[in-house]
Amino acid sequence: MMKQFFALTLAGAALFAPSAFSQQSGSLSSDSYQELFRADRAARGVDGGASCAGCHAGMAKGQDGHLHLEYPMWQGKRFEGAHYNSFNILNGPQSELIAKALVQSDEEFVEAFKRADCLQCHGLGHATPKKLRSKMWHEREPVSCEACHGHAGTGSGDADGWLGRHTLRDWASKDRREWRKYGMYDTRDVLLWAENCLECHHGTATVGFSHHLLGAGHPDISFELLGDLSGVPVHWRWERSYLKDVPNEGVWQCARIWAVGQAITLRETMRALLRWSERPSEPRPDLALFSCFSCHRPFYRNEANSTPPSRSPERLPHVSGEPAWNGVSWAVCKQLAYELMPESQAKFDAKILQLFNAMSLRPDRKAVRAAAGELATLADELARKANTTLMDFDKTRNLLIGIAEDYEFIGAIGPYGADQAIRAFEVLYLDVWNQSAQKLPENTHTAVEDSLNTLRKAVYDKENVRKPSLSRFDYKKFEAPMKDLARLWKASDPGS
Ligand code: HEC
Ligand code: HEC
Ligand code: HEC
Ligand code: HEC
Ligand code: HEC
Secondary structure, three states: OOOOOOOOOOOOOOOOOOOOOOOOOOOOOOOOHHHHHHHHHHHOOEOOOHHHHHHHOOOOEOOOOOEOOHHHHHHOOOOOOOOOOOOHHHHOHHHHHHHHHOOOOHHHOOOHHHOHHHHHHHOOOOOOOHHHEOOOOOOOOOOOHHHHHOOOOOOOOOOOOOOOHHHOOOHHHOOHHHHHHOOOOOOOOHHHHHHHHHHHHOOOOOOOOOHHHHHOOOOOOOOOOOHHHHHOOOOOOHHHHOOOOOOOOOOHHHHHHHHHHHHHHHHHHHHHHHHHHOOOOOOOOOHHHEOHHHHOOOOHHHOOOOOOHHHOHHHOOOOOOOOOEOOHHHHOHHHHHHHHOHHHHHHHHHHHHHHHHHOOOOOOHHHHHHHHHHHHHHHHHHHHHHHOOOOOHHHHHHHHHHHHHOHHHHHHHOHHHHHHHHHHHHHHHHHHHHHOOOOOOHHHHHHHHHHHHHHHHHHEOOOOOOOEOOOOOOHHHHHHHHHHHHHHHHHOOOOO
């Protein structure tokens, strides 16, 4: 799994400004930090990753004596860092196939590494006007430093950039308004950096994973913020963003990051529906916003090990004969909402049901808009709550049990819902509970690991390959290990 907790400490870095930006996410004209930042980025010059290497490959020392080695860490040990490679991937055979599948004829074909839609997530600064790109910026610029930290602006002569300023002693203690003024993104706050990752990894905001892109062969959007950090060389010290006023959040921080990622994903899914509702020219929301399993599924009625129809996607509330709403963003987030906002449980449930009932290939635009708007606001509240709550042992255990016991709903959503459950178990159990002082006795832990393996086999194409199988998902094989896990976690004696 993941993760190393860097043993270093950074004195005085845990200074957070009170949230300077209020957010009204029910409406799209909201002034969220991310949106303000996006507008800023569009107008600001880009320096390129090479310009950071000068100091961040061992030359810069922090005020605490910490050596800054972020550049080689971002590259990955053997130059295999996923983000470092993100441009190169566009030059490969898989990208060529995707780019070919996206056009009808040879004449229309444009190589992936020249396509603006690919570059907006696989590159940096390609949409920036030429005169605003520094000499250090490279045409093959991948997802480098400024994709997450903000365009630095200085290399192109922008006196208002953050590059020079950020090396000064007092920069780290300045509030986020000051950082943004010069274009630096506030990565000191989990809520904000999580939002940034999801822009590319969930296709939120201006970009998006359309069914067109998925159908052309682009990898699906199965992503779990924290579990997936195992795939990127993490170049920061976790304690920098410990919960304010809780100096020893320790291992529970991972549960909080998971929770924030879940809530933001739900919020952004709702915003995608809201954006559709504002485009009367589009008769239906993108197919990716519907349950994949409604259309892509095995013909189980002919199979010996069949999924009982009562457990099939027909179990999801929906307009009969139409695909159901894609409930993946609610699959496990549901338990989080119940845990952190019990007073709003009924409201969440009612709005989700409204959405299921309103979604179809010819949806009632107004009804979708109303439900999605309220859910976006609720999810925003949930994200904020998650980011300020110590996700202690009791909460983490409750979440695990709640998710495992909700196998019927999660199974009805299908393999993508099941994938979310597995990822939640890996983070909340393996990375959190099992690393805490309350870890389970060895034999119970082994039983949990066995059930997790059985579960993976029921959901993924091949063992250890993280691709939910739309055509092979077998509800029966999924149900049993979910029940086992619920039993094992419930039997554990809390506090022992
Ligand atoms: C001239 C040297 C220099 C260059 C070039 C440079 N940095 Fe830095 N950077 C520093 C120093 C010094 C610090 C402060 C270190 C400390 O006190 O721990 C720093 C800190 C940072 C921080 C941490 C801020 C915080 O408090 O959280 C980030 C992020 C960062 N740099 C990103 C970048 C990026 C991205 C680039 C390239 C666009 C870059 N730097 C280029 C010297 C440099
Ligand atoms: C919304 C952002 C986004 C857009 C647009 C996008 N990608 Fe991706 N792409 C990603 C992300 C994120 C991943 C990593 C997925 C994962 O493994 O979790 C990825 C992965 C890939 C991979 C697989 C990489 C590997 O290591 O196996 C290929 C190939 C690829 N993209 C090609 C393309 C092409 C070609 C286009 C344009 C037609 C494109 N992408 C557009 C975000 C995007
Ligand atoms: C995929 C997004 C992403 C990319 C790309 C990225 N960073 Fe970061 N970086 C982050 C996040 C998120 C944090 C802060 C996490 C935290 O403190 O909890 C961070 C933290 C840092 C810090 C502070 C580390 C510390 O512990 O004090 C520095 C310095 C930094 N990044 C430099 C760089 C440089 C230089 C590059 C390019 C070589 C880079 N980053 C690329 C996301 C990114
Ligand atoms: C500007 C778009 C962008 C942003 C922002 C971004 N990523 Fe990525 N990420 C990508 C692309 C594109 C790939 C696929 C690259 C490849 O496979 O070579 C990727 C790959 C990854 C992978 C490897 C996935 C795999 O299955 O191999 C992980 C893990 C990851 N990103 C985590 C993060 C995290 C965590 C953040 C936020 C701190 C983040 N990313 C922010 C675009 C982005
Ligand atoms: C309303 C029905 C519908 C929904 C919902 C739907 N798809 Fe599709 N999908 C199709 C059709 C029709 C095709 C085209 C099949 C062909 O070209 O032969 C297709 C093609 C694809 C393909 C290309 C390969 C293939 O199997 O033909 C992929 C991959 C894919 N869809 C993934 C998804 C994912 C992932 C989701 C959920 C996010 C999804 N689809 C949701 C109907 C749907």
